[in-house]
Amino acid sequence: MSGLDLLFWGRYGNYGPDYPRNRVIEAAFTSLGHRVRRFVPRLSAVADFEAALCGLEKPDLVWVPCFRHRDLRAAYRYARRQQIPLVFDPLISAYDKQVSERRKFPAESIRGRRLLAGERELFSLADLVIADTEGHRDYFSSVLGFPRDRIRVVPVGAEEELFKPQPTRMTDGPLEVVFSGTFIGLHGIELVIEAAALYSGPPLRWRLLGDGPLRAACEARVAKLRAANPQLDISFENWRPLQELPARLAQADILLGIFGSSDKALRVIPNKVYQALALGRPVLTAASRAYPEALLQDENQGLFWSPPGDAQGISLALERICQHRAELPALGSAARRSYEQYFSKDAIKSALFGLLHEL
Numbered sequence: 001m002s003g004l005d006l007l008f009w010g011r012y013g014n015y016g017p018d019y020p021r022n023r024v025i026e027a028a029f030t031s032l033g034h035r036v037r038r039f040v041p042r043l044s045a046v047a048d049f050e051a052a053l054c055g056l057e058k059p060d061l062v063w064v065p066c067f068r069h070r071d072l073r074a075a076y077r078y079a080r081r082q083q084i085p086l087v088f089d090p091l092i093s094a095y096d097k098q099v100s101e102r103r104k105f106p107a108e109s110i111r112g113r114r115l116l117a118g119e120r121e122l123f124s125l126a127d128l129v130i131a132d133t134e135g136h137r138d139y140f141s142s143v144l145g146f147p148r149d150r151i152r153v154v155p156v157g158a159e160e161e162l163f164k165p166q167p168t169r170m171t172d173g174p175l176e177v178v179f180s181g182t183f184i185g186l187h188g189i190e191l192v193i194e195a196a197a198l199y200s201g202p203p204l205r206w207r208l209l210g211d212g213p214l215r216a217a218c219e220a221r222v223a224k225l226r227a228a229n230p231q232l233d234i235s236f237e238n239w240r241p242l243q244e245l246p247a248r249l250a251q252a253d254i255l256l257g258i259f260g261s262s263d264k265a266l267r268v269i270p271n272k273v274y275q276a277l278a279l280g281r282p283v284l285t286a287a288s289r290a291y292p293e294a295l296l297q298d299e300n301q302g303l304f305w306s307p308p309g310d311a312q313g314i315s316l317a318l319e320r321i322c323q324h325r326a327e328l329p330a331l332g333s334a335a336r337r338s339y340e341q342y343f344s345k346d347a348i349k350s351a352l353f354g355l356l357h358e359l
Contacts, residue, residue, distance in 0.1 A: 003033055003034065003035070004034045004035070004060040004061060004356065005034070005035045005037065005057075005058075005059040005060045005061075006029055006034050006035065006036050006037070006059060006060065006061050006063055007037050007038075007039055007056075007059035007061065007062050007063065008022070008026065008036060008037065008038045008039070008063050008064075008065055009039045009041075009047070009062050009063065009064050009065075009068075009071055009075045009078075010039075010040070010041075010044075010064055010065050010068035010071040010075075011040055011041060011044050011068065011070070011071060019065075019066065020156070020159055020271070021065070021066045021089075021091060021132075021156055022065045022066065023159070024156070024157055024159070024345065024348060025063075025065070025089065025154070025348070025352070027345070028345060028348045028349045028352050029352060031345075031349060032349055032352065032353060032356075034356075037057075037059065039051060039056060041071070041074070044068075044070040044071045044074060045070075045073070045074060046074060047071060047074035047075070047078070048074040048075070048077040048078040048081070049074075051078050052078075058082050058084070059082075059084065060084060061084055061085050061086075061087060061356075061359065062075050062078065062079045062082075062084060062085070062086050062087070063087045063089065064086070064087070064088045064089065064126075065089055066089050066090060066091035066092075067090070067091060067092065069090060069094055069119070069122060072088055072122055072125055072126070073122070073125065076125040076126075085127045085128070085359045086125065086126050086127050086128075087126060087127065087128045087129075087130065087355075087359075088123070088125075088126040088128070088129050088130065089129075089130035089154070090123075090129065090130075090140075091132060091156075093119060093136075093139065093140070093143070093144060094115065094119055095112075095115045095116045095119045095143070095144070096139065096143075096263075096264060097264075098115060099112050099115065099116075100262070100263055100264055101186065101262070101264045116143075116144075119144055120144050120145045120146075123140065123144050123145070123146045124145070124146065126146075126150075127150070127359065128150055128151070128152060128355060128358075128359065129146050129150065129151045129152075130151075130152055130153075130154050130355075131151050131152070131153050131154075132153070132154065132155060132156050132268070132269070133153065133155070133267060133268060133269055133289075133290035133291075134153060134289055134290065135266060135267030135268070135288065135289040135290040136267050136268070136290075137151045137153055138267075138289065139263075139267055152351065152354070152355045153351065154348055154351045154352060154355075155269070155274070155342065155343045155347060155348060155351075156269065156271065156274055156343075157274055157278075157343050157344060157345060157347070157348050158271070158274040158275045158277075158278040158339070158343070159242075160278060160344070160345055162242065162243065162245075162246050163246050163274075163275045163278035163279050164246070164278070164279070165278075165279065165280040165332075165333075165336050166246070166250035166279050166280060166281075168253075168280075168328055168329040168332050169250075169251060169252075169253060171253075174202070174203040174204050174205045174233065175202070175204055175205070175253040175254060175321075175322065175325065175328075176204070176205040176207060176251065176252045176253050176254070177204050177205065177206050177207070177252065177253070177254045177255075177256060177284075177318065178207045178208075178209060178248075178249060178251075178252035178254070178255055178256065179192050179206075179207070179208050179209065179210075179255075179256040180209040180210050180245070180248075180249065180255075180272055181209075181210045181212070181258070181270070181272055182210055182211065182212040183210055183211060183212025183213060183214040183215040183218060184212050184213060184214065185214065185260060185262075186258060186260050186262065186264060186265050186268075187258040187259070187260060187265075187270070188258055188259030188260040188261075188265070188286070188308075188309065189208065189214055189218055190214065190217075190218065190221070191259045191260075191309065191310070191311045191314060192206075192208070192256060192259065192311075192314060193208075193218055193221055193222055193225070193234070194311035195311045195312070195314035195315040195318070196225070196232060196234050196315075197225050197229070197232070198311055198312055198315040199315040199318060199319070200315070200319070201315075201318060201319035201322045202322045202325075203231075203233065204233065204318065204322075205233045206232075206233060206234035206235070207234075207235060207236075207237060207252070208234070208235070208236045208237070209236075209237045209238075209239065209240070209248065210237075210238075210239045211238065211239050215236070218236075219236060222234055222235075222236075245275075246275070246279060249275065249276065249279055249281070250279055250281070252281060253281075253282075253328060254281070254282050254283075254284060254318070254321055254328075255272070255276035255279075255281045255282070255283050255284075256272075256283070256284055256285065257269075257270060257272060257273040257276075257283055257284065257285025257286065258270050258272075258273075258285060258286060259285070259286045259306065259308065259309065259310075259314060260286070260308065260309065261286075261308035261309030261310075265286070265288070265308065266286075266288040266289060266290065266308060267288070267289070267290055268290055269290045269291065269343075273285055274339070274343055276335070277302065277303075277335045277336065277338055277339035277343065278336070278339050278343075278344075279336075280332040280333060280335055280336035281332050281335060282302055282303070282304065282321065282328060282331045282332055282335055283302065283303050283304070283335060284303075284304045284305075284306065284314065284317050284318065284321065285303065285304075285305070285306075286305070286306055286307065286308040286309075286310075287305040287306070287307065287308070288308060291303070292342050295338060295342070299320075300331070300334060301334050301335070301337070301338045302331050302332065302333075302334040302335025302336070302337070302338050303335065303338065304317050304320065304321055305317065
């Protein structure tokens, strides 16, 4: 199927048309030979009336992009009047974020129950829902009640123009382990620091790159650990602009994912993991349902695993990696191959090609 007219519908908010997920999806559709247009209404609630007033050309499909739950109702009304399919790519659940992650109110509270009922009804408006991982597919089905056979998994991937395979750094000195992120509880950065304190293998250089609400507490914890053990080589770096990030990450020998044990942490594959694999670097992250089973079963494919929420597990996994120091270039190549097979633009295009044929 080629030559479809696809309308991306939404105000985008803080996650505009240039948000990586949206750019990757739009580029994939374009490369498949489809036309992609954007309709950015002035008001989400009455966007279908705006579309009618401005004489919006009828598309073949309406796609509501990530985070744009508020745009779904008007998009639904428009799609039904035009008798065309409606696809929703939420990326997250608002209920999950407010109740499970931020804990703003309990699930059993009136607000919690209302939010869940509202989101279940909202999801039901779509003809197809897109999930980024099998973990989110499970959640959208079991918690939000959307039929599992109408959920398709399309990975987030990385911006491959920036995150390209890089030669392995050759050194006889300590290996460099890098965590990059926003220092939020979901990532388990505190566990990384405790793992550094527990680690007893060959010397490592630990570098924590980024910023966020937990950074100050992490710096205080590291200061105490270094006071007790001056040999501990762990330090912080400020966040880098996206254009500079690949070159910095490519200096690492091992890149870290996330290690939290919350339900949300076990459903996601963070951008940092996609980026690390695309660069061709071995990755250590927590094992979870979000990843393909074939990768979880074989650490020769460039990903190493620790149990979620387990600092000792992180430490032991790094000791395993250090035992394969001579194999790091081959493991980096394997990481890139894993990326290409499961998460690349080609994998995304294949998933999108398949779902269009089902509509």
